[in-house]
Amino acid sequence: MSSFGSAPIPVPANEPVRDYAPGSPERARIEAELDRQLGMKVEVPLVIGGEKVSTSTTRDMVMPHRHSHVTGVAHQAGEAEVAKALAEAERARGPWAAMPFEDRAAIFLRAARLLEDEFRDKLNAATMLGQSKTVYQAEIDSACELIDFLRFNVHYLEGIYANQPISPSSAVWNRVEYRPLDGFVFAITPFNFTAIAANLPSAPALCGNTVIWKPASTAILSGHYIMELFEAAGLPPGVINFLPGASSVIGAPIMADARLGGVHFTGSTSTFKSLWRQASANLDNYRAYPRLVGETGGKDFVVAHPSAELETLTVALLRGAFEYQGQKCSAASRAYIPDNLWPQLRERLADGLTELGTGDVRDFSNFLGAVIDKHAFADHKAAIDAAKAAIGSGVAEVIGGEYDDSVGYFVRPTIIVATDPNYPSMVEELFGPILTIYVYPEAEFEQTLQLCDESSPYALTGAIFAEDRQAVVTAVEQLRFAAGNFYINDKPTGAVVGQQPFGGGRASGTNDKAGSMWNLIRWLSPRTIKENFSPPRDWRYPFLG
Ligand SMILES: NC(=O)c1ccc[n+]([C@@H]2O[C@H](COP(=O)([O-])OP(=O)(O)OC[C@H]3O[C@@H](n4cnc5c(N)ncnc54)[C@H](O)[C@@H]3O)[C@@H](O)[C@H]2O)c1
Numbered sequence: 001m002s003s004f005g006s007a008p009i010p011v012p013a014n015e016p017v018r019d020y021a022p023g024s025p026e027r028a029r030i031e032a033e034l035d036r037q038l039g040m041k042v043e044v045p046l047v048i049g050g051e052k053v054s055t056s057t058t059r060d061m062v063m064p065h066r067h068s069h070v071t072g073v074a075h076q077a078g079e080a081e082v083a084k085a086l087a088e089a090e091r092a093r094g095p096w097a098a099m100p101f102e103d104r105a106a107i108f109l110r111a112a113r114l115l116e117d118e119f120r121d122k123l124n125a126a127t128m129l130g131q132s133k134t135v136y137q138a139e140i141d142s143a144c145e146l147i148d149f150l151r152f153n154v155h156y157l158e159g160i161y162a163n164q165p166i167s168p169s170s171a172v173w174n175r176v177e178y179r180p181l182d183g184f185v186f187a188i189t190p191f192n193f194t195a196i197a198a199n200l201p202s203a204p205a206l207c208g209n210t211v212i213w214k215p216a217s218t219a220i221l222s223g224h225y226i227m228e229l230f231e232a233a234g235l236p237p238g239v240i241n242f243l244p245g246a247s248s249v250i251g252a253p254i255m256a257d258a259r260l261g262g263v264h265f266t267g268s269t270s271t272f273k274s275l276w277r278q279a280s281a282n283l284d285n286y287r288a289y290p291r292l293v294g295e296t297g298g299k300d301f302v303v304a305h306p307s308a309e310l311e312t313l314t315v316a317l318l319r320g321a322f323e324y325q326g327q328k329c330s331a332a333s334r335a336y337i338p339d340n341l342w343p344q345l346r347e348r349l350a351d352g353l354t355e356l357g358t359g360d361v362r363d364f365s366n367f368l369g370a371v372i373d374k375h376a377f378a379d380h381k382a383a384i385d386a387a388k389a390a391i392g393s394g395v396a397e398v399i400g401g402e403y404d405d406s407v408g409y410f411v412r413p414t415i416i417v418a419t420d421p422n423y424p425s426m427v428e429e430l431f432g433p434i435l436t437i438y439v440y441p442e443a444e445f446e447q448t449l450q451l452c453d454e455s456s457p458y459a460l461t462g463a464i465f466a467e468d469r470q471a472v473v474t475a476v477e478q479l480r481f482a483a484g485n486f487y488i489n490d491k492p493t494g495a496v497v498g499q500q501p502f503g504g505g506r507a508s509g510t511n512d513k514a515g516s517m518w519n520l521i522r523w524l525s526p527r528t529i530k531e532n533f534s535p536p537r538d539w540r541y542p543f544l545g
Pocket residue numbers: 188189190191192193196214215216217247248250251252266267268269271272274295296297298328329330429431460502503504508509
């Protein structure tokens with residue numbers, strides 16, 4: 001806090017989602033920006049200590065929905081740049097930690113304001129072109145969710161700082177200083193959410209930490225504009241160091257560094273486990289135990305009770321499973337449907353699938369773009385082929401199931417109807433536009449809840465659909481540990497900062513709830529200070545006489 005006053009932070013409200021309707025001013029602006037970005041090639045440097053760094057190795061950035069189109073090149077970090085980033089993160093630590101909270105807060109509040117306006121189209125367009133999001137999916141991510149993260153984190157941190165111990169006597173004053181960690185933070189970010197990519201480095205930075213940020217190789221374009229945004233907002237050099245490059249080159253030396261204070265990770269479960277193993281192997285090197293925060297994979301479920309309402313269930317499955325090509329960690333990827341509802345639901349879903357346009361995100365009539373890259377395409381193709389081959393032994397039918405990578409990595413929305421509740425796509429994460437459904441006998445609702453709870457290792461999001469209140473009560477009870485974000489009569493995606501703190505347990509992560517005080521607490525190392533205004537002057541207890 002300032003030495004000369006205590007100014008309350010403006011109370012945040014969620015950023016309104018713009019609708020980009022035909023003829024709207026925002027539609028005209030984003031179309032112009034898309035055309036502008038389509039006409040250019042960007043050269044993305046590393047940013048270390050505020051300096052833009054080029055290297056001898058670059059990597060092409062391509063559009064998933066038109067892989068022949070190169071949006072630019074990204075310079076790749078090597079050993080020397082990793083060493084420089086470690087040195088810069090160390091150099092900037094003292095001055096940044098000494099900067100008053102109001103000033104750190106002002107930088108991120110200014111970033112939010114810049115994103116509300118002049119950066120909005122740039123970041124949305126980059127997210128659309130680089131990560132193949134439709135305009136709506138880009139808007140809720142790279143504009144609204146990111147603005148919310150920036151504003152709400154400031155608000156939550158103010159609340160944490162205000163949390164102080166009691167000082168019951170006039171002789172003693174107790175206080176807690178919420179220091180940053182005793183080392184730098186390594187932020188490792190996924191491809192699928194621009195807001196997450198920005199939040200993972202900026203949340204620890206707001207708390208006074210310096211950060212080395214390794215973005216996903218398939219989301220560099222939006223990462224580049226995030227760095228421009230932070231720079232425009234006045235973030236001092238060295239606070240966030242941007243290090244695109246191969247994880248094999250960047251990961252090991254940073255994880256082995258004695259000054260590692262924490263890892264802020266979002267991505268797959270297997271990558272997080274490998275980071276945890278590296279931390280454990282390096283335990284004797286570290287100055288302090290690093291904080292390991294990871295939000296990871298999911299096998300998110302929808303359970304319908306026989307009393308569920310068909311219309312809302314249909315919409316929840318179509319939107320929950322297929323928005324952004326199912327590449328949300330929260331996406332509904334398995335559903336348990338009672339046999340009384342299945343015939344009608346099947347018809348509605350099959351009709352819905354034929355209407356979900358899949359193609360170039362520059363065409364606003366499409367509901368889905370492409371999956372992120374050739375590896376994801378190959379995985380989804382293999383899963384669809386395997387399901388078709390399993391018809392009659394574990395699978396009843398495959399609805400949809402088309403794919404084509406001649407122009408872009410397109411996988412059309414697909415439903416696998418499994419007869420085996422442990423069929424691989426009922427229990428393993430695929431992270432694409434594939435929903436697997438198991439139809440259960442309507443009398444077996446409680447056994448089905450148990451199956452849902454026990455058959456997959458993940459516990460990120462899940463939903464119950466029921467009109468019968470007792471069924472809701474039973475599901476809430478039986479699925480207590482099956483999801484960190486649980487929804488009643490709503491799709492399991494679309495958590496909003498400030499409304500539904502997000503994260504899961506079991507194989508889905510450490511459940512530190514992004515966009516909440518619980519996440520920020522992980523980047524703080526409290527120091528308790530007791531001051532005695534009248535220390536004792538005699539060592540004897542009164543009873544010693
Ligand atoms: N739970 C959540 O909140 C959440 C949110 C978004 C995504 N996800 C999960 O993320 C996954 C998809 O994202 P992805 O494909 O980008 O995940 P990923 O694990 O492949 O990559 C995530 C990041 O880790 C880096 N990485 C990989 N190996 C590394 C290593 N050895 N050392 C250092 N860095 C390394 C990657 O380069 C990337 O930056 C899915 O499993 C999804 O469920 C979870």
